[in-house]
Amino acid sequence: MHPTRRAALALPLLAAPGLALAQERFPSRPIRLVVGFPPGGGSDLVARPIAQRMGELLGQPVAVENRGGANGNLGLDAVAKAPADGYVFGHVNNAVIGVNPLLYRNLPFDPVRELEALAAVTIGGLFLMVPAALPANTLAEFVALARAQPGRLNFASAGPGSITHLAFELFRRQAGVELEVVHYRGSAPALQDMLGGRAQLMIDGINLAKAQVDSGRVKALAFLNAERHPLMPQVPTAREQGLERLVIPGWQGFVVRAGTPAPVAEALERAVRAALEDPGVQETFRNQAILTRFAGRAEFARMIREETERWRPIVTEMGLTLD
Structure with a gap:
């Protein structure tokens, strides 16, 4: 089946029926996915295959925009200042959204009040x-x-x-x-x-x-995790080698501007999940040794809260602050 035809068939499942956004069905124009790191890094490798497949499913391009700098804060600032209409969403990892609020004294945005969890997509x-x-x-x-x-x-x-x-x-x-x-x-x-x-x-x-x-x-x-990685089992953990407390889990996902209408956020969440589960995307990630795990909005919001609380005493002990 032609990709355009597939997108047209998939769109009613992903869009929000009856949603009036300037009398338009969502999405009616291109979407931007902001990645707060340069092209070619681990964040970019996760974001691009998902964005491409989301575009095909939604019937509108999902363009990746790299805004590197300030440990991902520049990218999230762009998402926090975007209209709450779903046409801009952002990539995050556990440090950017869970740890940065503990480190930076002068963040130009409030991640708790201005951003909402959309979906987690990888573990590592x-x-x-x-x-x-x-x-x-x-x-x-x-x-x-x-x-x-x-x-x-x-x-x-x-x-x-x-x-x-x-x-x-x-x-x-x-x-x-x-x-x-x-x-x-x-x-x-x-x-x-x-x-x-x-x-x-x-x-x-x-x-x-x-x-x-x-x-x-x-x-x-x-x-640096509790157990050896299944795709590189030959590499021992730091814990096995005597550094008992050097255990640092990781994940990646997406957030959207707080206040985005629930039907729009739900449409994006469904599109992320459908893109992640696509066989072609799964093959791309397998080839890059990326382990996928989907978590929806509610579960991802809990993961973010828990990550912040896990790092709070560590950051306090280290005495590390950034401007």
């Missing part, structure tokens, strides 16, 4: 990685190397206050090591500098880690 965790040429093949060997030359090794961060930065701060404290932190505007440029030899440590998700490990360009020394 973080890997601690080093360049293939670095003489360390286990977490213990890397810790010994870092302790032998304090302050001389560099950690490539995806941005100040990012989940990778917070993970590093937890690792640094628990392992008793000192590295220089170099912040980048996302995972992709951080990876390029580590591959170029300007950094010796990086922490990121499996969709970035597995491809680099499989290519032989980096070594994954530890998975």
